[in-house]
Amino acid sequence: MAATRIVTSVLPMEETHGSTVLETDGLTKRFGDRTAVARLDLQVPARSAFGLLGPNGAGKTTLIRMVLGLTRPTSGTVRLLGLTMPEGRASALAGVGAIVEEPRFHLHLTGRENLMVAAAVRDASAPGRVVPLLERVGLTARADDRVSDYSLGMRQRLGIARCLLSDPRLLILDEPMNGLDPAGILEMRHLIRSLVDEGRTVMVSSHLLDEVEKTCDTVAILDRGRLIAEGPVAQIARDGGRQVLIVCDDPGRAVTVLRRHVVDARTVPGEEYLLKVTPAPGVTVAEVNRSMVEAGIAVERLEPVRATLEDRFLEITSRLEAK
Known part of the structure; x- marks a missing residue:
């Protein structure tokens, strides 16, 4: 079945240095006889919240791993921030922050210490971003507590702070609302929208349809590795009829x-x-x-x-x- 595709222009080319931050062409990944992602043609608009939607097992995490160069595609191509992968991987990933599945930390260290360790391997200005980022994600009061004492929602927010250390143009968040309580989900939604308001692109994979609708501007729906619909959230919803x-x-x-x-x-x-x-x-x-x-x-x-x-x-x- 052909995917529903609705073309939309988000920002002028001169403002975004490219109207898309991610493009895939015929992207396919097979594991033996099983096809996890099938001939995927995807476009993620710049400066937007983009939802990658599908049930568990739809191929969302496999797609993210291929985009980040963690898994080699069986066939097809990926362009990330205008650079062809994997040839341009180092330069492209310098502008990307990502959380794949649950973020991992040194549990015996504090939130502040974890960010300082991560900042030490980035550019010289990264350590100076630690304090503002802890405030940005609402962790200032708990910055000097061990991460082992953090809730799942706090670890998710600390993970986003770590992603922001490199001041990325694109953030890729794999199931960021998974396991959060209603208050945590609301905080995450507001945080994602604020990042988009700053001019960043946030790509969110999720199986929580209601939250994707409330958070994202554009969505791609995957089912069994296939792209079955793509476009602005409101337009896709209206396509279902009265x-x-x-x-x-x-x-x-x-x-x-x-x-x-x-x-x-x-x-x-x-x-x-x-x-x-x-x-x-x-x-x-x-x-x-x-x-x-x-x-x-x-x-x-x-x-x-x-x-x-x-x-x-x-x-x-x-x-x-x-x-």
Whole structure:
């Protein structure tokens, strides 16, 4: 199935030194008979929050490893910050900060000490960034505590601070919200948006659809190693079509009555009188209502539903599984 691609310009070429920070062409990775990533053509716009979305096992981490040169592709090419990989790996990675899976630290050292160790192998100005970065990620009060006493959310924030030591143009964060409580997720979302506001690009891989929708400007959806949709979050969500929630006295019979007027109609699990429908193109909500009333179905309420990324994701992946 061809991926849905919506082309969007984020910033003028002269402001970004290139409208994309990452491009892949036919990128493929096989492990024996298993294809983890299949012929992936991907473009990550500069100065944006880009979501790499997919269920566990979709190929997100494998893709990130290939982008960073940690895993060699079976075929295809990667251009990172305008440089072809792996030939330009050293120069490209100088402008990239990345967390692949859970960030690792010296647990017996404090947060400040961990950053100072990391800064020592970077440019001469890096040590001077440690204190501002601890404040930036909200760890000033805990900077001199051992990392072994940090929560998962604190370690994630310390990992981002470490990434920022080199003042990167691109940050790649693999499942940064995984395991966080609601407060930690909110903090991470605000931090990512603030980084984008500074002019950086943040690429976030996640299986948390709701958080990707709230955090990212553009998204690519992977399923079983394939790119199945790519573009602005709002546009991809709208591509799922209009949806209407209906409260009526007989949703089961309503599904049968509405077959000619909708492209999808289903009862909502656990809700005895609730029905969700997607009207066919050109069919109005008034026509849906009239058909039900004429069939003797008592309609209590019709309510338009805002299209969500989660709905679109489930629609696409369910369709693929049915093939």
